[in-house]
Amino acid sequence: MKLVQFWHDSTPALGLQTPQGIVDVQAEAARRGVSAPADMAQAIALGDEGLSQLAPLAEAARCFTSAPLAPVVTQTGRILCIGLNYRRHAKECGLPLPPAPVPFCKFSNALAAHGEAVKLLPDYKEYDYEAELVAVMGRPARDVSVDEALDYVYGYTCGDDLSTRDLQFARGGQWLLSKTFDGFAPIGPCLVPARELDPTALDISSQVNGQTRQSSNTGDMIFSVAQIIADLSRHFTLMPGDLIFTGTPQGVMQGYPADRKDWLKPGDRVSVTIQSIGTLENTFV
Structure with missing residues (x-):
């Protein structure tokens, strides 16, 4: 369904x-x-x-x-994101594997729907895509174990953790401002109930103007969805409707050599495809 x-x-x-x-x-x-x-x-x-x-x-x-x-979820209290959570993505960035999940937040103004046009501000130039599996919480979760964590998930959808790299690194590498512009958290096109998916083995990819940029599998995650939920729930209560962007695989433009970087620009089309869920597509203006 x-x-x-x-x-x-x-x-x-x-x-x-x-x-x-x-x-x-x-x-x-x-x-x-x-x-x-x-x-x-x-x-x-x-x-x-x-x-x-x-x-x-x-x-x-x-x-x-x-x-x-x-957007498949609109009444959400929190958009939680995990940075640097795929092994090959950490390698392309030249960074060590983190010892624990690295969380940050977006705000609800960042939500966008499948098919929606996302505005790129002219103040910045280094706009990047990040294909992600998004978990949607179904009930309150506080201090849950890894073994029981997935029981608290209502469903899964596709997400694009859009990022503004020149702002990100101009502010010392902080992530919040550079990732929560209006429309910078597209989700969709649909939500698949958690009982119908195994989040540990899903193919995930992104395409820009029809050209594949990312191609991986959630099995490359450093921390599984269950581990992420267990870790977050040890620090605060996760609530129904909370969205968790679970990290992006290798192939983002930030990881490309300097002479091959081709940042997103108005007129571009980005598609995020996840096995058994579908394809989320957005254009940029």
């Missing part, structure tokens, strides 16, 4: 991605006289019960929508 959100009267509404199109969950549920969550926040709150309500709606559905997609 693949869950999406789309814009309905300027409000995110829940949909189901099917081969026939996007099912309008509320319209389809009303047609059948059944209950179903109205948006992703309600779906997360209902957990397995909500998924059970949603699954039948994709079969022989009649109510489809062509409305533009919204």
Whole structure:
């Protein structure tokens, strides 16, 4: 099952991605006289019960929508990110493997949807892409073990941890300002429930204008999704709807030789593809 959100009267509404199109969950549920969550926040709150309500709606559905997609999660308290979490990415950057996950944050203004155009400010030039698997928390998690950590995940989606390298290094290597411009956390196109995926062995790639830049597998992660959640939950309570960008593999432009760097610019198109989830695509203006 693949869950999406789309814009309905300027409000995110829940949909189901099917081969026939996007099912309008509320319209389809009303047609059948059944209950179903109205948006992703309600779906997360209902957990397995909500998924059970949603699954039948994709079969022989009649109510489809062509409305533009919204970010798959909109009502989130935190966007947590993990830096330097793929072995080959650390190697291309010439950096040692970190002894523990390296977290930083983005803010909700950075969220963008599949298909949305992201604005690049003219103040900077070194704009970079970062394909990432994003975990969406499903229930509060505090001091959980690695073995039980994945039980707290609601689902997974694709993300692009966009970065402004010239700002990043001009400020001494700090990451927050350089990564949380408006629209700098695209997620989507859909969310796949956690029970349907193994996050430890997913192919992940990115393309810029159709040219492959990153190609790896989540098996190259230094810290697994479970280890990340366990580590973060030892320090604070993770909440439903929290997004965790789990790091990017090798192939980002920052790792290219100086004479081959080709930073993102207006008119470019970036695609992030993750096995069993789909492809997130954004253009830049």
